[in-house]
Amino acid sequence: MNKEMMEKAFELMPEKAEAKVLNGNFKPYFIGDNRFVYVKESFDEEAEKVNRYKIYHMDDGSEVEAFCHDTLASLLEEVNGDEVSSNKLPINFETIDEENKLVFSFQNQEKKTLRFKFDGKKLEQIGLAIPQGATLSPDKTKAVYGQKGNLYLIDLKTGVEKALTTDGQEEDGYGIVCASSSGVVGAKLKGKALPLGAFWSDDGRYIFTYRMDLRKVEKLALVQSVPQGRDAVRPVLFEYHYPLPGDPHLPMVEYYFIQVDENNLNSFGLGQFAFSGMMPATYGDSIDGRYTVFQMKNRQNTVSKIFIFDHEEETVSHFFDEVSPTFNFNDHHKMQNMSITVPDFAKRKYHLSEKLNTMFWLSERKGFFDIYAYDLGDGSCKQLTENYTVRQLLNLDEENELLYFNASNVGLPSTLYHKHPYVLDLKTGKITCLRPEAGDHATYFCPDGEYYLDAQTNYNQEPVVTLYKLSGEKIREVVKADATKLREAGWVEPVPFTAKGADGETDITGMLYFPADYDENKLYPVVEYCYGGNQKMLATQTFMETLSRHAGYTQVLANLGFICTIIDGRGTPLRGKAFHDHCYNNMGDCAGLEDHAAVYPQLKEMYPGLDIERVGVWGHSGGGFATFHYMVKHPDLYKVGVSTAGNHAQEIYSAGWSELFMEPFNKELWEAQNAEHMAEKLEGHLFLIHGDLDDNVHPAGTMRVVDALIEADKDFDLLLIPNRHHDLHDHPYYRRRLIEYFIKHLQP
Template identity: 25%
Template sequence: MKITRLFFGIILFLGITAIAQDKAFTLEEIFKGTFKTEGFKSLHSLKNGKQYSVLEKDKISGATHIEVYDYTTGEKVKTLVSSSSIEGLDAFQGYSFSKDETRIILSSEIEPIFRRSKKGIYHIYDVPSNGVFRISDQKIQEPVLSPDGNKVAYILNNNIYMLNFVTGQEVQLTDDGKKNEIINGITDWVYEEEFAFVRAFEWSADSKKIAFIRFDEREVPEFSMDVYGTGLYQKQEVFKYPKAGEKNAKVSLFIANIEAMALDEVKLANYKDFYIPRIKWTTNPDVLSVQVLNRRQNNLDLLFVDAKTKTPKVVLNEKDEAYIDVTDNLTFLEDNSFIWTSEKDGFNHIYHYAETGELINQVTKGNWEVTQYYGYNPKNKKIFYQSVENGNINRDIYAITLDGKDKKRLSSKEGNNDAEFSADFSVYINYFSNATTPYEYTLNDGSTGKVIRELKNNSALVEKLKLFDMRPKEFSTIQVNGEILNMYMIKPKDFDTKKKYPLLMFQYSGPGSQMVKNTWNNRRDYWHMMLAQQGYIVACVDGKGTGLKGAKFKKATQNDLGNLEVQDQIAAAKQLGALEYIDASRIGIWGWSYGGFMSSNCLFKGADTFTMAIAVAPVTSWRFYDTIYTERYLMTPQENAKGYDDNSPINYVNGLEGKYLLIHGSADDNVHVQNTMRLIEALVQANKEFDWAIYPDKNHGIYGGNTQLHLYNKMTNFIKNNL
């Protein structure tokens, strides 16, 4: 067995614990927000590069305001707009500017639909005149101002509308939209969930054209959920959900010419059964970029479409033996050359291509991953990005010239550094935290990284936590099945190597994920600390298939999800169980979603290792999950039945010997409760004892009111009684 210490967060942690008391965490405190950190809401850097705006709320009246602050001094410059000055608008929940910042869209009465989609009431506020008007009396989706600020496009009932402020003309650009049949300009369920975007239309730079994707989902199978509510009869939510191997929506691409009032389809005749995961206008208002991905998701073409002739041409092609990740990093420069990120050398890096698609140069290189692309400053030709160069559990901010020279690390503290740059990249707000330091916000110089001033530091939370028995994460590595894996461990107070402690392992393990990272606590972390306070050791190991260690490591699980990952967790548990202070007869594991899939498999396949498992909202057979996610890693069931069935928990219930708790929300539109119901039936028919809970009308996050408090209380009691 080999466990190597990376570092312990002890030195920084001493600042909190030196005068700490022994107060224990309670679930009530954790889930009522006692340990919530402060931050900025809806921060927007104004185009002058000297000021930024944030959304603030008056605690007494409830009115909301867009306040403008000076970057350098921190002084408030002005209140840009207040809901109290707008008749009929008590408060707004968000805002977005036109490119010239003369008009602002204000959102209110927001109603969530799925994970990212929503609809609401939207107002347009005219900054020069202080005028305001409501876009529509109905709740609409995804309103976006044109670059010139004179028009707004939005979605209503699956159709695209355009309102011209100058002429007062409202135009309905499409008329075939219909629920569960045709969608124009916004994505269907599976695109929203797996390609992570909702708005599927884009304004051209000259404000004269709108490109959009049309989804024909008439042949996509329907899924239905009962929503119980409070009425005498339940309602049924029916939506299109393509499960692995089933038909997807047919996508097509259109360009609407606003001046000519013409709508034309862009023919993509050479592609069959494909995805359009991104569209974006180039700096040339007559050239649209389109990304086309095959269903297997291992071949991506970047197309340039001539908006006049509607003719597409392939500019760049990416191929991968496993799959290609879709990102939002495509950036067009003034000469229409473009910045692109790719894993083609084995690690995610930044590349610069000519307008023709010819590679100019690879900007970043090394055995590490670029994790975020922040932007490009044309004045000094610098690219700003985040990476894991300083250890893959950390994040740092870097600047580098377009030719790949003069790389500079701008952040200085070890942990998780993120950035919000000003519009001219002269300064940025550094969001820093690590496992022992709650979020600190500083204004930093964009050239040197030097701190100009502190903005917020969550010092009040630090003071509050001095009263508690904080349990630090101890970061290390563990060698398992030929790989060195990242790990953390949380130990009880007065830890004694001569005592035997029960071990609870937590993991997620999904492709490209990372649970072992040097960042501040979330609610789950506080719960783990609470368990450590009660005598448990909590450990987390990121096994094969997880992210930020290169494409080979991430894609090792391809076409065989749940095999190597489960082997790694079982092997890690065996190694940890061999430590003198771990009671090998009391090892449990838990996880949510992919982690629930994993914890179920670990208990069913590792009966000699795990005595207990909790699975929350688990996939129990990949045949039940959606096309885009599942086929990306497993191909279709028709092509790879073995990959689907050999590692699905539903097929291994006979292996259950320990204690098992299964939890799901009945209105989970993502991982359907069907997964749990089918697993329950299999367990019953195998005559296996287990515990289970269904949370009515709760989605994949299982939250709302006291729901999470109840959920974690249930899991806590289960652990106490069975581990």
């Protein structure tokens, strides 16, 4: 493989591929009067992207530049003391206010977040700098932040601060997080604040939080062997609380609410409960703001208790329980909500309407994610949809009693995972699909109530954004993505397939990526990109997903002469509860490993160019875990594997993840999910990669595999990357070594 071919293929790395597409990631900011702001992209003479904020008028289709980008860039340079490009302003857009001024936030070189107004000529700072990690009040005049286990409120107008809590400690504090997710060590090294578990009510009257006691939770340790920016050469030790499956002591959590004006801290009176994730609270307000909804789940993830807090009475009541004999799917990776169109995470799962005296709730209790209506008065429940896979609740028109949602897997002429918007008439029960056209639909409802925007895309179709009236009348096309430069760079659209799983009955779907110069008369080695976690599906469904890191390096490898595959087997979500439950007590199947293996002879019949005598596999995290399983369980099929940051031993991975899909811990069952006891079955070439400061998946899991392979006297390759955490995807050396490994062993 010559250097020129490698460089050309690397032009399709995720960040470079995305940079070759104009207007592929549409996001509207509604600003009233049937207007919204969005970023419109173009290329300059050097083929660099130029971003311009535009105000779009839905009534007549006109659009104007929202402000002078050059002037704002110059003013930000004065604030920042460093060059700012007008083509890519480093701002977080908030709104265009009633005086037609731009309102935005900006992080300066000192990592302080500042808010400004811009009238086209000068900047006006709004209040004081926002403390790192703070959460802003709805009116953005106050902020709550955490320090050493306590919460503090700062008035951003006056600078006056007050303590909201005083008895917290660093390991028994308010709003602190458990270090069972990525970022703890990295945040400490970079001086960044961790996320804060403090949430404002929509009216700004209350802050909802919790107290988390970590003192009995055992710790893991990482050693920084190559300290950076230090005079000392001694390795540095980092310790952090990290609950493991079966640990007797988990973080203990108790919920609280704070009356902001009175500075009054109150417990909800529900006592402590054990929690094994990172941040326990799921809060969201009702439409009119009288109620706040939150949940508590048990350790086995089989029961979620739903509570309602009444702002007027300041009382909390237990409303109902969401119960599953196996597990409740809590959507940690937001796969249920890909192409997010509702900004409030909680409200994508429920709407609580005071006017209709109803809570609309998503549940998989009868086999699919359907909508249920709970009466707030007597607690009675009615099922509103049947055998849908509802992905998001989008909008509730209380006046006309219309509930808008999107759903997939309902028999429309598109893939199983593509979302379509629907409207449910609550008076008649009639359900109408608003946009039945093939493809995935991200739908945005205008708060003014007359229009909605629909961003339609497919794996082979650039996104097209169209404006519609709620009546269904098409008004006009707003913007269409342009992938001309991407296609010129050699990008080839993937090809979907359907085959039978290991049971010979279940349809298994996936994507194939072919080389740009594919010749059906030749044989090509195959590389599968996999993920072994049961909380997500992997095969790309939209145009921009095919370019993103979500698809790994499939485009690069394809243009280096491989046929690449991504397959979604049983044990993954969004195809019904029975399909997902295949993973229960069966994590060692790595989200459908046997289905993946069963697919290849069928793919060979469909596409004779696949050389299934030369198949490789790779994956990261849960995909690293899966890769080793593939190699030792099907050595006749998978000849080369690259396993990166694999959580190879479930009993030393986070209880907050491993216990989600398993019955209460027992050592024998957990160890049976691992593959290290099968190390003697390794026949192919295996490359293990891990970052030495990975605080999500501890390197000990990989080292256990290393130990087992040594004991079995097996050859393998190992790379530990100093000072890298869990995320490796953008590391140049990692990328090169991974790709060259497949070239070396599958293209001799």
